[in-house]
Amino acid sequence: MWDGTGKRCCLLSDRGAGRELTSQKARAKGYEVDALRLGCGWSRGDLSRPLAVIESCFGHSHPGSIHLDSVAQKAYEGLLQVGARPAKYFCSDVCDGITQGTEAMSLSLASREVIALAAELHGKSAHADGVLFVSSCDKAIPGHLIAASRLNLPTVFALGGVMSHGASFRTLESVIDARRQLERGEIGQATCDAIYDDGCPTPGACAFMGTACTMQILAEALGLALPGSALCPARSFELLRLAQSSGEALGRLIDEGARFSDIVTETSIENALTVLAAIGGSTNGLLHLAALATSMGTQFSLRHADEVFAKTPLLCDIRPSGQYPSDLFWQAGGLPRLVDSLADVIDGSAMTITGKTLGQSAHDYLKVRPTTIAEGYLGRFGLSPESIIRPADDPVRRAAPIGILFGNLAPGGAVVKWTGADDRARFFRARVFNGQESALREIVSKRIEPGDAIVIRYEGPKATGMPEQFYATELLAIDESIAEEVAVLTDGRFSGATRGVCVGHISPEAAAEGPIALLEDGDIILIDVGRRRLELVGDSGGKMSEREALSLLERRRASFTRPAAKRHTGLLAIYTSLASSVEQGCLMMPPE
Incomplete structure (x- = not known):
């Protein structure tokens, strides 16, 4: 290519000829x-x-x-x-x-x-x-x-x-299961340590x-x-x-x-x-x-x-x-x-x-x-x-387990990935949390029931930098009594290791006063992966028509008071102030 004097040698292509470096x-x-x-x-x-x-x-x-x-x-x-x-x-x-x-x-x-x-x-x-x-x-x-x-x-x-x-196809996710098994007395410390040693x-x-x-x-x-x-x-x-x-x-x-x-x-x-x-x-x-x-x-x-x-x-x-x-x-x-x-x-x-x-x-x-x-x-x-890696005529599934949902709760879209559940329409009762910590306390305390949709909001890019909600989903996934019967909805992200029915990246986020900010405990939520819908379809009093649901959201918006925003410093303060929307990849962009 170059001989150390700035001259080309063994030129591979004419494309760069005459180009000044x-x-x-x-x-x-x-x-x-x-x-x-x-x-x-x-x-x-x-x-x-x-x-x-x-x-x-x-x-x-x-x-x-x-x-x-x-x-x-x-x-x-x-x-x-x-x-x-x-x-x-x-x-x-x-x-x-x-x-x-x-x-x-x-x-x-x-x-x-x-x-x-x-x-x-x-x-x-x-x-x-x-x-x-x-x-x-x-x-x-x-x-x-x-x-x-x-x-x-x-x-x-x-x-x-x-x-x-690791042994028996073990990977890092195994350590979370091991930790919970240790806490329940199902395995001893030596076994738990061996799984940790083998996780990475x-x-x-x-x-x-x-x-x-x-x-x-x-x-x-x-x-x-x-x-x-x-x-x-x-x-x-x-x-x-x-x-x-x-x-x-x-x-x-x-x-x-x-x-x-x-x-x-x-x-x-x-x-x-x-x-x-x-x-x-x-x-x-x-x-x-x-x-x-x-x-x-x-x-x-x-x-x-x-x-x-x-x-x-x-x-x-x-x-x-x-x-x-x-x-x-x-x-x-x-x-x-x-x-x-x-x-x-x-x-x-x-x-x-x-x-x-x-x-x-x-x-x-x-x-x-x-x-x-x-x-x-x-x-x-x-x-x-x-x-x-299956041939196209013998896939694991005919369609990939990832999709984009839209609806009155996600006008800007939301991403769903399902690993254990099918794509049928399902109804859930909202359990609403302004942040992951309070949701985790309820999960650990076993106060989540089948049919609940755990809504974790104010975790979007402009609120808290869009952290992952991995522990919430993983603690639910390893509880066999509810693993396939609950959903997690968030304006935050999910880990690539997430299991279960998970809807994330809900846009607009709560900090931008998206509809997710208007949800209340007991609301009825429809997750219809097949039809790509994420909808509020009722409140604690029962189901309602599409027009009634929109009217309910409008009434709630009229009286909505946004919770006090968390105060950030340093890098997080810069990022949350400049983060763009989900459709723009939450890229940090200068104000217009």
């Missing part, structure tokens, strides 16, 4: 640039090479980031090999599992914005010619996607892979289809990661080889001048929505795709997203929607096999960083990674690739 423009304008680079140990030859920023989330924050230094280093070596000059930058992410159930969870979505801002700052201030993002988990990958769209440079993602499952046995993203695994798969589906990158075993040499190849790929993109916007388009985002449905992915994935589209200046419609979901079968039998841990996804052929299975509903003509289309990349990958490899590993468990 951003890094070289900065040298011409800034007299101190060269001296400062030399002060970092660069050689004089390095100064004229293309500058590639490696933006990594490495840190000691959680298993998904603890190993990313080695991934970044291999990407560094790959970039050196093709003649670029890499520079490592860092901004570690936080773990939702560690913040879960505490006030720090309110900072979770805000952390996505911090990561995006830091990566944007690093790319622009370094005068980068291209950026390689190294990340694994929930807010890191979305933050990097948002930053990539703002930078619009040649872009590659080197993904951090997935941790291995290696580095990598948690081995269920939570937000981390969802976002790795979506990054590859968008065309930004090499085929077979998503959910590669985190402790494997294959992950490191992929990282090195990712560095080499970025060098080629810089050489060709192929930018983020040449790869990620409206078609790419629609493909990602299709994949989100087919994997039974986290509802957070929808929020992050909306944020990416907003950042790109692309239209994003929840109604259109639901049309995509409705026509896409659930093909992956992976927890929490299915039976198996998510580390088996890669062993079964990963995204390339899924793309092959989705040939009738996905647009295989979308471009990827390989220089080939999504469909061609998947085809080529499956040719060099024969089925026999997958069959050999999975056969040890009595499984086949088709056990994990």
Whole structure:
């Protein structure tokens, strides 16, 4: 590519011929640039090479980031090999599992914005010619996607892979069950400790289809990661080889001048929505795709997203929607096999960083990674690739277990994901709580009954930063007496590990005086997943007509007094004041 004198060698494409690199423009304008680079140990030859920023989330924050230094280093070596000059930058992410159930969870979505801002700052201030993002988990990958769209440079993602499952396919969700079993005296401390020891046995993203695994798969589906990158075993040499190849790929993109916007388009985002449905992915994935589209200046419609979901079968039998841990996804052929299975509903003509289309990349990958490899590993468990990633004519479900509801309680939409319940119309009695803490007290005290809809409001982006309501849903899910007979409704978010009947992202949120703010205990709520409706259909006196329900909401609004808002400081104060709507992905946006 470049020979260290600023001249091109071994040109891969004519696209970038005559193009002046951003890094070289900065040298011409800034007299101190060269001296400062030399002060970092660069050689004089390095100064004229293309500058590639490696933006990594490495840190000691959680298993998904603890190993990313080695991934970044291999990407560094790959970039050196093709003649670029890499520079490592860092901004570690936080773990939702560690913040879960505490006030720090309110900072979770805000952390996505911090990561995006830091990566944007690093790319622009370094005068980068291209950026390689190294990340694994929930807010890191979305933050990097948002930053990539703002930078619009040649872009590659080197993904951090997935941790291995524990004994008996055990994954992190098992520890919550174990804790409750210990409290009930069903298991001893030694057994509980053994389950904890086995919950996260290696580095990598948690081995269920939570937000981390969802976002790795979506990054590859968008065309930004090499085929077979998503959910590669985190402790494997294959992950490191992929990282090195990712560095080499970025060098080629810089050489060709192929930018983020040449790869990620409206078609790419629609493909990602299709994949989100087919994997039974986290509802957070929808929020992050909306944020990416907003950042790109692309239209994003929840109604259109639901049309995509409705026509896409659930093909992956992976927890929490299915039976198996998510580390088996890669062993079964990963995204390339899924793309092959989705040939009738996905647009295989979308471009990827390989220089080939999504469909061609998947085809080529499956040719060099024969089925026999997958069959050999999975056969040890009595499984086949088709056990994990089903063919289109034999899906886990004909339609994905995710949808968008509308109605008099959610004029702006709400997202529903159901793992155990069917999609029939169901009626619930409202139990209304202004925040998760009071709801948790009722759940723990066993004061929730079958038929209750637990409404947790004032947890939206403008109220408290849109924290997840994971503990509420999980405590209900492990209580077999009510698990399938209650629902949770919220203007907050849900964890990717959520089980049960859960309706979140209700918009407008209570803090914006949406209809959810007007609900009262005893109201009758209809959740009709099949018809995509979320409606108030009665009060404590009984059911009523649609017109009567609207009239009731209007009367309540006329006398409505909003509760005193929580006072926030620091990052949360900034985020809640600037957070946009759910349809815009709750992206932090300047006031108009």
